[in-house]
Amino acid sequence: MISIAKPMISEAEIARVVEVMRSGQLAFGPIVEEFERSLAAYSGYKHAVATTNGTTALHTSMAALGIARGDEVVIPDFTFIATANTPRFVGAKPVFVDVDARSFNVSAEAVRAAITPKTKAIVAVSLYGQAYDVDAILAVAKEKNLKVVSDNAQAIGAKWRDKRNFGEDCAILSFYPTKNATTGEGGAVLTDSDEIAARAREFRNHGQGVQYDYKGFGHNFRMTSLCAAIGIEQLKRVDGFNDARRRNAKQYNELLAPVAAKNKIELPSEDERCYHVYHQYTIKCKRGTHDRDALREFLKQKQIGSGIYYPAPLHSLPTFAARAKTPVTKELCKQVLSLPIHPGLSEEDVRTVATAIKEFFKVK
Numbered sequence: 001m002i003s004i005a006k007p008m009i010s011e012a013e014i015a016r017v018v019e020v021m022r023s024g025q026l027a028f029g030p031i032v033e034e035f036e037r038s039l040a041a042y043s044g045y046k047h048a049v050a051t052t053n054g055t056t057a058l059h060t061s062m063a064a065l066g067i068a069r070g071d072e073v074v075i076p077d078f079t080f081i082a083t084a085n086t087p088r089f090v091g092a093k094p095v096f097v098d099v100d101a102r103s104f105n106v107s108a109e110a111v112r113a114a115i116t117p118k119t120k121a122i123v124a125v126s127l128y129g130q131a132y133d134v135d136a137i138l139a140v141a142k143e144k145n146l147k148v149v150s151d152n153a154q155a156i157g158a159k160w161r162d163k164r165n166f167g168e169d170c171a172i173l174s175f176y177p178t179k180n181a182t183t184g185e186g187g188a189v190l191t192d193s194d195e196i197a198a199r200a201r202e203f204r205n206h207g208q209g210v211q212y213d214y215k216g217f218g219h220n221f222r223m224t225s226l227c228a229a230i231g232i233e234q235l236k237r238v239d240g241f242n243d244a245r246r247r248n249a250k251q252y253n254e255l256l257a258p259v260a261a262k263n264k265i266e267l268p269s270e271d272e273r274c275y276h277v278y279h280q281y282t283i284k285c286k287r288g289t290h291d292r293d294a295l296r297e298f299l300k301q302k303q304i305g306s307g308i309y310y311p312a313p314l315h316s317l318p319t320f321a322a323r324a325k326t327p328v329t330k331e332l333c334k335q336v337l338s339l340p341i342h343p344g345l346s347e348e349d350v351r352t353v354a355t356a357i358k359e360f361f362k363v364k
Protein backbone atom coordinates (compact mmCIF):
# COMPACT_ATOMS: atom_id res chain seq x y z
CA MET A 1 0.00 0.00 0.00
CA ILE A 2 1.30 3.46 -0.90
CA SER A 3 -0.38 5.71 1.64
CA ILE A 4 -1.39 9.34 1.12
CA ALA A 5 0.44 10.44 4.29
CA LYS A 6 2.96 9.13 6.78
CA PRO A 7 4.44 10.77 9.89
CA MET A 8 8.24 10.53 9.99
CA ILE A 9 9.08 9.41 13.52
CA SER A 10 12.67 8.42 14.38
CA GLU A 11 14.41 7.15 17.50
CA ALA A 12 15.25 10.78 18.35
CA GLU A 13 11.56 11.70 18.83
CA ILE A 14 10.97 8.49 20.80
CA ALA A 15 13.94 9.14 23.10
CA ARG A 16 12.80 12.73 23.77
CA VAL A 17 9.28 11.62 24.65
CA VAL A 18 10.62 8.94 26.99
CA GLU A 19 12.81 11.59 28.65
CA VAL A 20 9.75 13.77 29.25
CA MET A 21 7.75 10.84 30.62
CA ARG A 22 10.57 10.08 33.06
CA SER A 23 10.76 13.77 34.09
CA GLY A 24 7.20 13.67 35.43
CA GLN A 25 6.36 17.03 33.82
CA LEU A 26 3.85 15.94 31.22
CA ALA A 27 1.74 19.06 30.75
CA PHE A 28 2.96 22.60 29.93
CA GLY A 29 6.53 23.22 31.09
CA PRO A 30 10.04 24.30 30.08
CA ILE A 31 10.15 21.89 27.14
CA VAL A 32 7.12 23.61 25.59
CA GLU A 33 8.95 26.92 25.96
CA GLU A 34 12.03 25.34 24.35
CA PHE A 35 9.85 24.19 21.44
CA GLU A 36 8.38 27.71 21.15
CA ARG A 37 11.86 29.27 21.00
CA SER A 38 13.00 26.77 18.32
CA LEU A 39 9.82 27.31 16.32
CA ALA A 40 10.07 31.11 16.47
CA ALA A 41 13.71 30.92 15.33
CA TYR A 42 12.89 28.45 12.55
CA SER A 43 9.92 30.47 11.30
CA GLY A 44 11.58 33.88 11.58
CA TYR A 45 8.96 35.40 13.94
CA LYS A 46 9.66 37.06 17.27
CA HIS A 47 7.09 34.88 19.11
CA ALA A 48 5.66 31.38 18.84
CA VAL A 49 2.75 30.40 21.12
CA ALA A 50 2.17 26.64 21.13
CA THR A 51 -1.39 25.29 21.31
CA THR A 52 -3.19 21.96 21.36
CA ASN A 53 -3.80 21.94 17.58
CA GLY A 54 -4.14 24.16 14.52
CA THR A 55 -7.84 24.74 15.10
CA THR A 56 -7.26 26.11 18.60
CA ALA A 57 -4.38 28.20 17.21
CA LEU A 58 -6.91 29.76 14.79
CA HIS A 59 -9.34 30.35 17.66
CA THR A 60 -6.54 31.89 19.73
CA SER A 61 -5.57 34.17 16.82
CA MET A 62 -9.11 35.58 16.64
CA ALA A 63 -9.19 36.23 20.38
CA ALA A 64 -5.72 37.82 20.31
CA LEU A 65 -6.74 40.13 17.46
CA GLY A 66 -9.93 41.17 19.26
CA ILE A 67 -12.32 39.81 16.62
CA ALA A 68 -15.79 39.49 18.18
CA ARG A 69 -19.53 39.14 17.69
CA GLY A 70 -20.87 41.23 14.83
CA ASP A 71 -17.54 41.25 12.94
CA GLU A 72 -17.05 39.68 9.54
CA VAL A 73 -13.96 37.71 8.56
CA VAL A 74 -13.16 36.93 4.94
CA ILE A 75 -11.98 33.39 4.25
CA PRO A 76 -11.49 31.25 1.13
CA ASP A 77 -14.34 28.92 0.17
CA PHE A 78 -11.79 26.25 -0.76
CA THR A 79 -9.96 25.08 2.38
CA PHE A 80 -10.30 22.81 5.41
CA ILE A 81 -13.38 23.43 7.56
CA ALA A 82 -11.34 24.62 10.56
CA THR A 83 -10.45 27.81 8.64
CA ALA A 84 -14.12 28.54 8.02
CA ASN A 85 -15.08 27.84 11.63
CA THR A 86 -12.42 30.26 12.90
CA PRO A 87 -14.63 33.41 12.99
CA ARG A 88 -17.49 31.42 14.53
CA PHE A 89 -15.38 30.52 17.57
CA VAL A 90 -15.62 34.18 18.64
CA GLY A 91 -19.15 34.80 17.38
CA ALA A 92 -18.04 36.50 14.16
CA LYS A 93 -19.30 35.65 10.67
CA PRO A 94 -17.27 33.92 7.95
CA VAL A 95 -17.63 35.51 4.50
CA PHE A 96 -16.65 33.04 1.80
CA VAL A 97 -14.72 34.16 -1.29
CA ASP A 98 -13.38 32.45 -4.37
CA VAL A 99 -9.84 31.26 -5.09
CA ASP A 100 -7.48 31.41 -8.05
CA ALA A 101 -7.74 28.34 -10.30
CA ARG A 102 -3.98 27.89 -10.71
CA SER A 103 -2.64 28.55 -7.22
CA PHE A 104 -5.77 27.23 -5.39
CA ASN A 105 -5.30 30.18 -3.04
CA VAL A 106 -7.58 33.06 -2.14
CA SER A 107 -8.02 35.75 -4.78
CA ALA A 108 -7.22 39.30 -3.66
CA GLU A 109 -9.86 40.72 -6.02
CA ALA A 110 -12.48 38.43 -4.47
CA VAL A 111 -11.40 39.53 -1.00
CA ARG A 112 -11.68 43.20 -1.98
CA ALA A 113 -15.17 42.67 -3.40
CA ALA A 114 -16.38 40.99 -0.18
CA ILE A 115 -15.34 43.76 2.22
CA THR A 116 -18.14 45.55 4.10
CA PRO A 117 -18.03 48.05 6.98
CA LYS A 118 -18.20 45.03 9.34
CA THR A 119 -15.11 43.29 7.91
CA LYS A 120 -12.30 43.10 10.46
CA ALA A 121 -9.93 40.44 9.19
CA ILE A 122 -8.85 38.09 6.43
CA VAL A 123 -7.79 34.52 7.11
CA ALA A 124 -5.68 33.64 4.07
CA VAL A 125 -4.66 30.00 3.59
CA SER A 126 -1.42 28.71 2.08
CA LEU A 127 -3.13 25.69 0.60
CA TYR A 128 -1.26 22.47 -0.13
CA GLY A 129 2.01 24.08 1.07
CA GLN A 130 2.26 27.12 -1.21
CA ALA A 131 1.98 30.68 0.13
CA TYR A 132 -1.01 32.73 -0.98
CA ASP A 133 -0.29 36.00 -2.80
CA VAL A 134 0.98 37.72 0.32
CA ASP A 135 1.78 41.06 -1.39
CA ALA A 136 -1.72 41.36 -2.83
CA ILE A 137 -3.55 40.36 0.37
CA LEU A 138 -1.43 42.60 2.61
CA ALA A 139 -2.04 45.51 0.20
CA VAL A 140 -5.84 45.07 0.42
CA ALA A 141 -5.59 44.73 4.22
CA LYS A 142 -3.52 47.90 4.53
CA GLU A 143 -5.87 49.87 2.31
CA LYS A 144 -8.98 48.69 4.17
CA ASN A 145 -7.43 48.58 7.65
CA LEU A 146 -7.97 44.83 8.18
CA LYS A 147 -6.06 42.27 10.20
CA VAL A 148 -4.44 39.34 8.38
CA VAL A 149 -4.01 35.81 9.74
CA SER A 150 -2.10 33.31 7.61
CA ASP A 151 -3.51 29.82 7.98
CA ASN A 152 -0.23 28.06 7.28
CA ALA A 153 -1.41 24.75 8.78
CA GLN A 154 -0.35 23.05 5.53
CA ALA A 155 2.74 25.16 4.95
CA ILE A 156 5.37 24.54 7.66
CA GLY A 157 8.64 25.86 6.23
CA ALA A 158 7.02 27.51 3.18
CA LYS A 159 8.49 30.83 2.08
CA TRP A 160 7.22 33.99 0.45
CA ARG A 161 10.03 35.97 -1.21
CA ASP A 162 12.64 33.86 0.63
CA LYS A 163 11.10 34.41 4.06
CA ARG A 164 9.03 32.17 6.32
CA ASN A 165 7.74 35.31 8.03
CA PHE A 166 5.06 36.75 5.72
CA GLY A 167 4.81 40.09 7.60
CA GLU A 168 1.12 39.67 8.57
CA ASP A 169 -0.44 40.20 12.02
CA CYS A 170 -0.06 36.53 12.87
CA ALA A 171 0.21 33.10 11.29
CA ILE A 172 -0.86 29.71 12.55
CA LEU A 173 0.60 26.23 12.02
CA SER A 174 -0.78 22.73 12.60
CA PHE A 175 1.31 19.77 13.70
CA TYR A 176 -1.25 17.07 12.97
CA PRO A 177 0.45 13.76 11.99
CA THR A 178 -0.21 14.25 8.25
CA LYS A 179 1.41 17.71 8.26
CA ASN A 180 4.97 18.49 7.11
CA ALA A 181 6.12 18.20 10.73
CA THR A 182 4.15 16.75 13.62
CA THR A 183 3.75 16.81 17.38
CA GLY A 184 0.92 14.23 17.35
CA GLU A 185 -1.68 16.94 17.80
CA GLY A 186 -0.43 20.49 18.04
CA GLY A 187 -0.47 23.98 16.70
CA ALA A 188 1.08 27.40 17.14
CA VAL A 189 0.44 31.09 16.67
CA LEU A 190 3.40 33.01 15.23
CA THR A 191 3.71 36.79 15.45
CA ASP A 192 6.17 39.67 15.64
CA SER A 193 3.80 41.67 17.87
CA ASP A 194 4.49 41.60 21.62
CA GLU A 195 0.87 42.53 22.26
CA ILE A 196 -0.67 39.82 20.08
CA ALA A 197 1.71 37.23 21.56
CA ALA A 198 0.84 38.27 25.13
CA ARG A 199 -2.90 38.06 24.41
CA ALA A 200 -2.47 34.68 22.70
CA ARG A 201 -0.50 33.33 25.68
CA GLU A 202 -3.20 34.52 28.05
CA PHE A 203 -6.07 33.17 25.98
CA ARG A 204 -4.58 29.69 25.68
CA ASN A 205 -4.21 29.62 29.47
CA HIS A 206 -7.63 30.64 30.88
CA GLY A 207 -7.02 34.35 30.30
CA GLN A 208 -4.32 34.24 32.94
CA GLY A 209 -1.48 36.79 33.04
CA VAL A 210 0.57 36.03 36.14
CA GLN A 211 -0.75 33.10 38.18
CA TYR A 212 -4.37 33.46 39.27
CA ASP A 213 -4.58 36.95 37.78
CA TYR A 214 -7.24 36.39 35.15
CA LYS A 215 -7.05 39.41 32.92
CA GLY A 216 -9.56 38.25 30.38
CA PHE A 217 -11.53 35.37 29.00
CA GLY A 218 -9.63 32.28 27.98
CA HIS A 219 -9.44 28.58 27.42
CA ASN A 220 -7.09 25.69 28.08
CA PHE A 221 -5.33 25.33 24.73
CA ARG A 222 -1.88 24.58 26.19
CA MET A 223 0.41 22.19 24.34
CA THR A 224 1.71 19.27 26.41
CA SER A 225 5.39 18.61 27.07
CA LEU A 226 5.01 15.22 25.34
CA CYS A 227 3.92 16.93 22.12
CA ALA A 228 6.61 19.60 22.40
CA ALA A 229 9.27 16.88 22.79
CA ILE A 230 8.26 15.39 19.45
CA GLY A 231 8.17 18.85 17.89
CA ILE A 232 11.69 19.81 18.97
CA GLU A 233 13.12 16.82 17.13
CA GLN A 234 10.82 17.29 14.11
CA LEU A 235 12.00 20.89 13.66
CA LYS A 236 15.57 19.63 13.28
CA ARG A 237 14.43 17.43 10.39
CA VAL A 238 11.64 19.40 8.72
CA ASP A 239 13.85 20.98 6.02
CA GLY A 240 14.93 17.48 5.01
CA PHE A 241 11.27 16.39 4.88
CA ASN A 242 10.40 19.38 2.71
CA ASP A 243 13.36 18.72 0.37
CA ALA A 244 12.10 15.15 -0.06
CA ARG A 245 8.56 16.39 -0.80
CA ARG A 246 9.95 18.80 -3.42
CA ARG A 247 12.03 16.03 -4.97
CA ASN A 248 8.96 13.80 -5.19
CA ALA A 249 6.99 16.66 -6.81
CA LYS A 250 9.73 17.16 -9.39
CA GLN A 251 9.70 13.47 -10.21
CA TYR A 252 5.89 13.51 -10.62
CA ASN A 253 6.15 16.60 -12.85
CA GLU A 254 8.57 14.80 -15.14
CA LEU A 255 6.74 11.46 -15.21
CA LEU A 256 3.25 12.95 -15.61
CA ALA A 257 4.21 15.56 -18.23
CA PRO A 258 2.94 13.36 -21.10
CA VAL A 259 -0.50 13.02 -19.40
CA ALA A 260 -0.66 16.78 -18.92
CA ALA A 261 0.45 17.32 -22.55
CA LYS A 262 -2.58 15.30 -23.69
CA ASN A 263 -4.71 17.66 -21.59
CA LYS A 264 -6.03 14.88 -19.36
CA ILE A 265 -4.71 16.44 -16.19
CA GLU A 266 -3.19 19.71 -15.03
CA LEU A 267 -0.10 19.57 -12.83
CA PRO A 268 0.32 21.86 -9.80
CA SER A 269 1.99 25.18 -10.56
CA GLU A 270 4.68 26.93 -8.56
CA ASP A 271 4.60 30.68 -8.12
CA GLU A 272 8.22 31.82 -8.50
CA ARG A 273 7.85 34.10 -5.45
CA CYS A 274 7.12 31.03 -3.29
CA TYR A 275 9.03 28.15 -1.82
CA HIS A 276 6.36 25.45 -2.11
CA VAL A 277 6.64 22.70 0.52
CA TYR A 278 4.14 20.32 -1.13
CA HIS A 279 1.99 19.34 1.80
CA GLN A 280 -0.09 17.98 -1.05
CA TYR A 281 0.72 17.31 -4.69
CA THR A 282 -2.64 18.04 -6.24
CA ILE A 283 -3.52 17.43 -9.86
CA LYS A 284 -6.67 18.59 -11.63
CA CYS A 285 -8.52 16.02 -13.70
CA LYS A 286 -9.69 18.04 -16.65
CA ARG A 287 -12.78 16.27 -17.83
CA GLY A 288 -15.11 16.49 -14.88
CA THR A 289 -16.12 14.41 -11.91
CA HIS A 290 -16.35 11.05 -13.58
CA ASP A 291 -12.68 10.83 -14.51
CA ARG A 292 -11.46 12.09 -11.13
CA ASP A 293 -13.51 9.66 -9.12
CA ALA A 294 -12.80 6.78 -11.52
CA LEU A 295 -9.07 7.53 -11.34
CA ARG A 296 -9.24 7.52 -7.56
CA GLU A 297 -10.96 4.13 -7.59
CA PHE A 298 -8.42 2.79 -10.13
CA LEU A 299 -5.55 3.87 -7.85
CA LYS A 300 -7.29 2.31 -4.85
CA GLN A 301 -7.48 -1.03 -6.68
CA LYS A 302 -3.72 -0.78 -7.12
CA GLN A 303 -3.23 -0.11 -3.38
CA ILE A 304 -2.42 3.56 -3.97
CA GLY A 305 -3.94 6.11 -1.62
CA SER A 306 -5.15 9.51 -2.80
CA GLY A 307 -7.23 12.33 -1.35
CA ILE A 308 -9.89 14.84 -2.35
CA TYR A 309 -9.14 18.12 -0.62
CA TYR A 310 -11.89 19.40 -0.75
CA PRO A 311 -15.05 17.86 -2.17
CA ALA A 312 -17.49 20.75 -1.54
CA PRO A 313 -17.42 24.55 -1.38
CA LEU A 314 -17.51 25.29 2.33
CA HIS A 315 -20.32 27.85 2.07
CA SER A 316 -22.60 25.13 0.66
CA LEU A 317 -22.25 22.81 3.68
CA PRO A 318 -25.34 22.57 5.92
CA THR A 319 -23.36 23.84 8.90
CA PHE A 320 -22.90 27.19 7.10
CA ALA A 321 -25.63 27.28 4.43
CA ALA A 322 -24.20 30.66 3.46
CA ARG A 323 -24.50 32.62 0.24
CA ALA A 324 -21.41 32.97 -1.95
CA LYS A 325 -20.59 33.17 -5.63
CA THR A 326 -17.52 30.98 -6.02
CA PRO A 327 -17.50 29.32 -9.47
CA VAL A 328 -13.76 28.49 -9.40
CA THR A 329 -14.11 26.67 -6.08
CA LYS A 330 -17.13 24.77 -7.37
CA GLU A 331 -15.15 23.52 -10.37
CA LEU A 332 -12.02 22.69 -8.34
CA CYS A 333 -14.08 20.54 -5.96
CA LYS A 334 -14.90 18.29 -8.92
CA GLN A 335 -11.36 18.23 -10.34
CA VAL A 336 -8.77 17.97 -7.58
CA LEU A 337 -6.98 14.80 -6.61
CA SER A 338 -3.99 14.73 -4.24
CA LEU A 339 -1.36 12.03 -4.76
CA PRO A 340 1.04 10.54 -2.17
CA ILE A 341 3.96 12.99 -1.76
CA HIS A 342 5.25 12.36 1.79
CA PRO A 343 8.99 12.00 2.53
CA GLY A 344 8.65 8.26 3.21
CA LEU A 345 8.12 7.50 -0.49
CA SER A 346 10.88 5.96 -2.56
CA GLU A 347 11.59 6.93 -6.19
CA GLU A 348 10.08 3.59 -7.05
CA ASP A 349 6.84 4.45 -5.20
CA VAL A 350 6.48 7.72 -7.13
CA ARG A 351 7.11 5.84 -10.37
CA THR A 352 4.45 3.26 -9.43
CA VAL A 353 1.86 6.01 -8.86
CA ALA A 354 2.76 7.84 -12.09
CA THR A 355 2.68 4.59 -14.09
CA ALA A 356 -0.80 3.79 -12.78
CA ILE A 357 -2.05 7.26 -13.79
CA LYS A 358 -0.58 6.83 -17.28
CA GLU A 359 -2.23 3.44 -17.53
CA PHE A 360 -5.61 4.90 -16.50
CA PHE A 361 -5.45 7.65 -19.13
CA LYS A 362 -3.86 5.28 -21.71
CA VAL A 363 -0.88 7.60 -22.19
CA LYS A 364 2.63 6.21 -22.73
Ligand SMILES: Cc1ncc(COP(=O)(O)O)c(C=O)c1O
Pocket: 053, 054, 055, 056, 079, 080, 082, 083, 125, 151, 153, 154, 174, 175, 176, 186, 187
Ligand atom coordinates in the same frame (compact mmCIF):
# COMPACT_ATOMS: atom_id res chain seq x y z
C1 LIG B 1 -5.87 24.68 6.21
C2 LIG B 1 -6.02 24.09 7.58
N1 LIG B 1 -6.37 24.88 8.59
C3 LIG B 1 -6.52 24.41 9.84
C4 LIG B 1 -6.30 23.08 10.13
C5 LIG B 1 -6.56 22.61 11.53
O1 LIG B 1 -5.46 22.03 12.13
P1 LIG B 1 -5.64 20.87 13.23
O2 LIG B 1 -6.08 19.64 12.54
O3 LIG B 1 -4.28 20.77 13.84
O4 LIG B 1 -6.65 21.37 14.21
C6 LIG B 1 -5.89 22.23 9.13
C7 LIG B 1 -5.62 20.80 9.43
O5 LIG B 1 -6.02 19.89 8.84
C8 LIG B 1 -5.78 22.72 7.80
O6 LIG B 1 -5.44 21.92 6.79
